[in-house]
Amino acid sequence: MFKFINWEVVVHESTGQAMDFLAKNFRYNTQTFQEFARDVDDGKRLYLRALSLDKPSDAPANLDTDFPMISKDFVLPPQMEFVKERLFSSVLRISGPVNMWLHYDVLANIYCQVKGTKRFYLFPPSDVTQLGFAPGASSSSIDVFSSLASSSLSHCHPYETELRPGDVLFLPQLWLHTATPVSSSSVAVNVFFRDLDKGYSSGRDVYGNRDLAAYEKARQDISRISKSFKDLPRDTRQFYLGRIADELLQVASE
Incomplete structure (x- = not known):
């Protein structure tokens, strides 16, 4: 004691x-x-x-x-x-x-x-x-x-x-x-x-609050997607990124 x-x-x-x-x-x-x-x-x-x-x-x-x-x-x-x-x-x-x-x-x-x-x-x-x-x-x-x-x-x-x-x-x-x-x-x-059988981040996680591996990877993908449109005119960039966002929402609702 x-x-x-x-x-x-x-x-x-x-x-x-x-x-x-x-x-x-x-x-x-x-x-x-x-x-x-x-x-x-x-x-x-x-x-x-x-x-x-x-x-x-x-x-x-x-x-x-x-x-x-x-x-x-x-x-x-x-x-x-x-x-x-x-x-x-x-x-x-x-x-x-x-x-x-x-x-x-x-x-x-x-x-x-x-x-x-x-x-x-x-x-x-x-x-x-x-x-x-x-x-x-x-x-x-x-x-x-x-x-x-x-x-x-x-x-x-x-x-x-x-x-x-x-x-x-x-x-x-x-x-x-x-x-x-x-x-x-x-x-x-x-x-x-752990209530999921798989999907957790494989990195160090002392607090048990590191986001799922799929989300961490998706955020990296978002950065790459954003960079691929950066040289286009603003209206064109918004048009296509808006379409991509809508497609992701449709996938999320399935």
């Missing part, structure tokens, strides 16, 4: 309640776990997404190997045996009064609330073009909790839920989501698993 409380963690320290991954309105601080826990109790805007204890840059987080002294207290129900069979990572998450930015995960996952209460908003994948996701980005700067009070997201299809200790939320791959604390602090375990 002494090793655990003196373990150094890298935490997000936010300047406001709504963290923004793209704007980087937070900084990374290194402190002992004991210091972090104390600061969270004091109400500081801190957020911990635990990494692998031994290989933070190379291996996914795993509660069993990273926190063996507490992992036996976390047990998935037998109905979720398929999650353990396809396990990618199990991530300890602890936060003070800060919102997680709007994002999607490429891997399916379950969010298990251990302590405190959190409110989630989820959006179906079809809303991705309406929520400020730049090409190739899996995060958005839109503050959903402020925007839902206006009419700016009236064209979207949000689902809302509130998690209390013992609740488990299933997050299908590519569902957009964000969360805000209802209590002063929150402890959760987030378990990611």
